[in-house]
Amino acid sequence: MKKYEIMNRLIWILLPMPLLLSNGCDDERVEQSCGCDGKATSIAAWQDGSLYKNTDSAGSYLPKHDFGIWFYEHGEDYTSWPHYLLICNEDSISDFEDIPEFSGIPVKFSGLLKDICGPSIENDTIHYIVLTGIEPGCGCNSSTIDESSEEVGYLSKYANNENSDSLVFRIRRSVGGMDFDYYVCNDSYLTNFVEIPVFPDELKVKFSGKLKLICEGSGPTTYLPYNIFLTSLEGL
Numbered sequence: 001m002k003k004y005e006i007m008n009r010l011i012w013i014l015l016p017m018p019l020l021l022s023n024g025c026d027d028e029r030v031e032q033s034c035g036c037d038g039k040a041t042s043i044a045a046w047q048d049g050s051l052y053k054n055t056d057s058a059g060s061y062l063p064k065h066d067f068g069i070w071f072y073e074h075g076e077d078y079t080s081w082p083h084y085l086l087i088c089n090e091d092s093i094s095d096f097e098d099i100p101e102f103s104g105i106p107v108k109f110s111g112l113l114k115d116i117c118g119p120s121i122e123n124d125t126i127h128y129i130v131l132t133g134i135e136p137g138c139g140c141n142s143s144t145i146d147e148s149s150e151e152v153g154y155l156s157k158y159a160n161n162e163n164s165d166s167l168v169f170r171i172r173r174s175v176g177g178m179d180f181d182y183y184v185c186n187d188s189y190l191t192n193f194v195e196i197p198v199f200p201d202e203l204k205v206k207f208s209g210k211l212k213l214i215c216e217g218s219g220p221t222t223y224l225p226y227n228i229f230l231t232s233l234e235g236l
Helices: 003-014 016-033 187-191
Strands: 040-053 067-074 081-086 106-114 126-136 148-158 163-175 180-183 202-213 227-235
Touching: 040 126, 040 202, 081 163, 148 227, 187 227
Parallel strands: 081 126, 180 227
Antiparallel strands: 040 067, 040 106, 067 081, 106 126, 148 163, 148 202, 163 180, 202 227
16 A cells, blocks of 8 residues: 555544534533533522422423522612522432422521523523532521520410321510510420410519521411520519
């Protein structure tokens, strides 16, 4: 075979290789620039949102996902729109039981935000998130928002409407004609009392404790309800 024929064949064999290598790099670049395995584009640092289980109730236009967090983002012109974060690492929410459908339950969270794959979304309102921290935004296990110290109130109990076998203990405090209701998280201090009356009967007490936001539906409709983790309780 002549020398120029060998060279010609080598050129045709080698010519597609840069193109193949280039395409491979492009595919890798695209793969790494979006989705759960993509690079982080921003950070969410302990902000409020709502955790939900997806059943298309959040919106059928969202990419396929099992769980997400959503919140309202507010613009400078006083407009607002929902922002959706599709959870990549579902093991991070394993402590949450019975996560409801949209609109979900309040949480505080932090994590790494990543772009979705596909066409850009108006207002950039949908991302994937790799959670680095999440905790309840309400209820007994949520963060303390305030404290009560040596307050006087009225202790009672009543049946939980959602579970007739359990009791809810409440301390009511009235200030300036407004009722503050504290639903007790820890019952260890209640053992000091031989009998706690059933509402509307009440027992006058002095109490201190850490206040937490109450989740919607945790008690009857009252003025200014809170959960409270008691640090002291005594009868008067």
